[in-house]
Amino acid sequence: MTMKKLYIETVGCQMNLLDSELVVASLRKEGYELTPSTADADTVLFNTCSVRQHAEDKIYSALGRLKNAKREMPDKVIGVMGCMAQKDQRLIFQRAPYVDLVVGPGQLHQVPELVRQARENPGEQRLEVSLGRKDGAVDSIKRSHESFDPLRDPSMRPTPFQAYVRIQIGCDKFCTYCIVPSVRGPEQSRPPSQIVAEARQLVSEGCKEITLLGQTVNSWRHTEDGRAWRFSDLLYALHEVDGLERLRFVTSYPKDMTDDVLEAIRDLPKCVKYLHVPAQHGSDEQLKLMKRGYTIAEYREMHDRAKRWMPDVAVTSDFIVGFSGETEEQFQMTMDLVRECRFKNSFIFKYSERPGTKSADRLPDDVPDEVKKRRNNELLALQNEISEEDNQRFLGQRVEVLVEGPSKKQPQREEGDPAVQLMGRTMCDRIVVFDGNPRQIGQTMPIAIYDANAHTMFGAVVTEHVTPEVVPLAVPTQA
Ligand code: SAH
Ligand code: SF4
Ligand code: F3S
Numbered sequence: 001m002t003m004k005k006l007y008i009e010t011v012g013c014q015m016n017l018l019d020s021e022l023v024v025a026s027l028r029k030e031g032y033e034l035t036p037s038t039a040d041a042d043t044v045l046f047n048t049c050s051v052r053q054h055a056e057d058k059i060y061s062a063l064g065r066l067k068n069a070k071r072e073m074p075d076k077v078i079g080v081m082g083c084m085a086q087k088d089q090r091l092i093f094q095r096a097p098y099v100d101l102v103v104g105p106g107q108l109h110q111v112p113e114l115v116r117q118a119r120e121n122p123g124e125q126r127l128e129v130s131l132g133r134k135d136g137a138v139d140s141i142k143r144s145h146e147s148f149d150p151l152r153d154p155s156m157r158p159t160p161f162q163a164y165v166r167i168q169i170g171c172d173k174f175c176t177y178c179i180v181p182s183v184r185g186p187e188q189s190r191p192p193s194q195i196v197a198e199a200r201q202l203v204s205e206g207c208k209e210i211t212l213l214g215q216t217v218n219s220w221r222h223t224e225d226g227r228a229w230r231f232s233d234l235l236y237a238l239h240e241v242d243g244l245e246r247l248r249f250v251t252s253y254p255k256d257m258t259d260d261v262l263e264a265i266r267d268l269p270k271c272v273k274y275l276h277v278p279a280q281h282g283s284d285e286q287l288k289l290m291k292r293g294y295t296i297a298e299y300r301e302m303h304d305r306a307k308r309w310m311p312d313v314a315v316t317s318d319f320i321v322g323f324s325g326e327t328e329e330q331f332q333m334t335m336d337l338v339r340e341c342r343f344k345n346s347f348i349f350k351y352s353e354r355p356g357t358k359s360a361d362r363l364p365d366d367v368p369d370e371v372k373k374r375r376n377n378e379l380l381a382l383q384n385e386i387s388e389e390d391n392q393r394f395l396g397q398r399v400e401v402l403v404e405g406p407s408k409k410q411p412q413r414e415e416g417d418p419a420v421q422l423m424g425r426t427m428c429d430r431i432v433v434f435d436g437n438p439r440q441i442g443q444t445m446p447i448a449i450y451d452a453n454a455h456t457m458f459g460a461v462v463t464e465h466v467t468p469e470v471v472p473l474a475v476p477t478q479a
Contacts, residue, residue: 006032007041012049018164048084052352070098083183104129106145145185161442168214176358209246216253232264274429278318282337283330314344314428322372324363391452
């Protein structure tokens with residue numbers, strides 16, 4: 001069989017990374033192999049994100065670049081999947097008439113069939129998306145968004161010892177700026193029996209680290225066979241899986257960081273001591289306009305509680321700058337919060353108005369772009385300073401690193417030097433690079449840290465010298 005070639009480009013969050021992994025796996029079964037260039041691909045797929053305008057622009061320009069390629073190779077199948085497919089639907093065909101497929105995040109299981117149909121019937125465009133949040137009965141809307149979690153094929157994962165496991169789809173929080181609830185649909189939790197079974201299967205195939213995925217992962221709850229499960233119960237159940245070494249989860253919602261969740265993380269050794277709990281802003285007025293559902297006092301209380309119970313826990317956040325009406329004073333309150341909480345790191349975004357959201361309908365996007373940029377840079381500079389100081393606390397210390405693979409930038413080496421620069425993460429999600437041997441990928445290694453900047457710590461493998469015990473042959477007798 002001649003292999004068909006698939007080019008896939010993914011933007012957006014971990015949900016999209018997982019979706020792409022599953023789509024690639026399903027197409028590999030159909031005889032596809034990956035190619036890094038669109039030029040020789042039979043099928044070109046984009047897995048898209050709508051969270052900010054920039055993410056959409058990137059995909060529309062990539063599509064623009066394919067116009068001529070499609071003219072020259074009309075049987076190249078071009079598909080747009082994911083959140084922008086759900087949001088823009090037919091608009092994608094209008095803007096790029098040579099696109100063959102538009103497939104929402106709830107229809108990804110259909111991709112192999114849709115690609116086959118597109119190949120057999122060139123020129124026929126296909127649109128497969130979920131119902132909008134007001135387009136029918138709740139149950140049918142929910143069903144139309146059900147996600148794509150087929151049984152895994154271990155050889156298809158990018159790294160065999162790490163895996164994402166989706167525990168929740170959609171979101172019901174409706175923060176006023178956010179498009180996710182409308183493109184990913186209502187919040188739905190997967191049953192614990194399915195999650196645990198998937199984890200067991202992954203671990204039996206060599207997986208050591210599982211990352212649970214959900215937009216507000218700690219809000220997960222599910223009643224199964226009469227038992228009401230909370231997120232903490234799920235953590236305890238997964239912790240029992242023999243062979244699992246690390247249990248991570250993203251993203252947490254501040255208000256749902258209840259005592260039982262923190263207790264579970266503290267008490268379960270396999271749980272990474274890392275919480276991504278976006279605060280979004282430092283001012284109560286802005287939080288209210290964003291409809292985040294908590295005050296800064298409540299966020300601070302949650303943060304203090306986490307730090308009190310787990311002094312080594314690493315907390316990270318997301319922030320939006322330049323949201324509707326943000327004054328300089330309010331922006332400075334975000335700066336104050338970052339100074340006070342000293343996050344391990346923060347992801348900072350300039351507010352991007354998303355059509356169809358509450359804030360687009362009701363609140364002016366009135367902070368000028370230069371101001372957004374300046375605030376973004378100011379906050380980033382502060383966060384970098386904190387991150388660097390925070391990482392430097394590790395100088396001279398020994399950390400346990402799960403080795404993920406070669407680091408992105410390999411240093412120049414003398415000829416014949418077999419060392420490779422590897423990267424991995426600590427239990428508190430800090431990135432460590434060190435010289436090692438590819439054999440060490442997938443292992444947990446002791447690393448001594450000798451340097452650190454805001455984003456990376458540099459270290460060396462600790463070689464344990466086992467001093468042979470000197471056993472005296474004859475105990476001298478005391479005279
Ligand atoms: N579910 C997660 C985050 C999902 S989106 C949570 O609730 O925290 C990831 C991040 O993108 C958000 O935390 C927010 O900081 C940012 N974001 C979402 N919508 C945005 C918008 N319209 N403009 C700018 N940033 C946005
Ligand atoms: Fe968006 Fe808010 Fe839901 Fe996060 S919690 S996905 S920011 S609506
Ligand atoms: Fe983007 Fe969709 Fe994730 S909008 S952030 S890819 S859920």
